[in-house]
Amino acid sequence: KLSSRLQNIAQYVTEGSRVADIGSDHALLPVYLVQSGKSPSAIAGELNTGPLLAARKQVAAAGLSAKIEVRQGNGLAVLQPGEADTVTIAGMGGSLMKDILEEGFQAGKLEGVRELVLQPNIGEELVRQWLVQRGWHLAEELIMEEDGKIYELLHAVRLSPDQIKETPDIYDAGFLQVNAAAPSKQRLLLKMGPYLLRKPNAVFFKKWKSELAKLERVTAQLALAEQPGAEEKLQQFKSEMDAIQEVLQCLQTDK
Ligand code: SAM
Numbered sequence: 001k002l003s004s005r006l007q008n009i010a011q012y013v014t015e016g017s018r019v020a021d022i023g024s025d026h027a028l029l030p031v032y033l034v035q036s037g038k039s040p041s042a043i044a045g046e047l048n049t050g051p052l053l054a055a056r057k058q059v060a061a062a063g064l065s066a067k068i069e070v071r072q073g074n075g076l077a078v079l080q081p082g083e084a085d086t087v088t089i090a091g092m093g094g095s096l097m098k099d100i101l102e103e104g105f106q107a108g109k110l111e112g113v114r115e116l117v118l119q120p121n122i123g124e125e126l127v128r129q130w131l132v133q134r135g136w137h138l139a140e141e142l143i144m145e146e147d148g149k150i151y152e153l154l155h156a157v158r159l160s161p162d163q164i165k166e167t168p169d170i171y172d173a174g175f176l177q178v179n180a181a182a183p184s185k186q187r188l189l190l191k192m193g194p195y196l197l198r199k200p201n202a203v204f205f206k207k208w209k210s211e212l213a214k215l216e217r218v219t220a221q222l223a224l225a226e227q228p229g230a231e232e233k234l235q236q237f238k239s240e241m242d243a244i245q246e247v248l249q250c251l252q253t254d255k
Pocket of ligand 1: 022023026045046
């Protein structure tokens with residue numbers, strides 16, 4: 001059975017779209033999308049040979065070798081412009097994900113792609129920042145927990161100039177009643193998620209409380225360290241913690 005993380009990713013994929021799943025590992029997502037009839041065809045991209053062979057095996061076992069192509073290569077290099085309507089990338093760090101997207105963009109691989117479904121394991125802020133920078137509209141976000149792990153899913157689409165005019169700015173931080181300058185508020189939105197912040201659920205609070213606890217441990221260690229630059233880092237972490245704490249407080253009293 002497909003994990004609910006992958007099921008939720010699949011839900012964001014628009015019916016009828018040809019999908020390229022980058023870093024596909026066992027190709028579970030493309031197999032599910034094609035098997036369920038949501039996608040007519042798919043490309044599974046993999047950099048590493050082990051997972052690539054696992055993907056080929058999985059696709060063959062499902063009898064889908066005619067509809068799912070498994071290709072070896074780095075990021076979006078496996079894709080030709082116009083081949084996919086949807087690109088999915090899941091289960092890797094936000095920094096690598098951002099690099100894959102930017103390299104793909106530079107090489108023209110995202111031309112014709114209408115939506116991105118992304119699930120960074122960490123560093124979501126970098127991914128949201130890239131989306132803003134390259135003019136992708138974040139349409140939906142989800143935070144969920146499965147088997148004790150917390151995941152964030154991002155669904156981004158292209159908007160026409162007319163649609164842009166009609167769409168409210170999701171990065172308008174006006175609703176966030178925290179005592180911070182506009183650029184800091186903006187950063188909090190990129191870090192914590194503009195939709196997730198507007199409708200925080202229990203998993204959201206759990207994530208940020210655990211992030212705070214992590215920062216707490218890091219600062220405690222830094223306070224003991226006598227390395228050059230430790231004091232500066234300490235201040236940086238402390239103000240980050242203050243900001244997160246304030247956001248959580250403001251959201252909790254809102255409820
Ligand atoms: N997408 C699947 C999922 O979410 O369940 C698999 C995630 S798995 C943890 C990450 C996969 O990305 C690995 O199979 C790894 O080999 C692959 N990968 C890492 N860097 C990559 C790159 N630059 N291009 C393509 N695949 C890559």
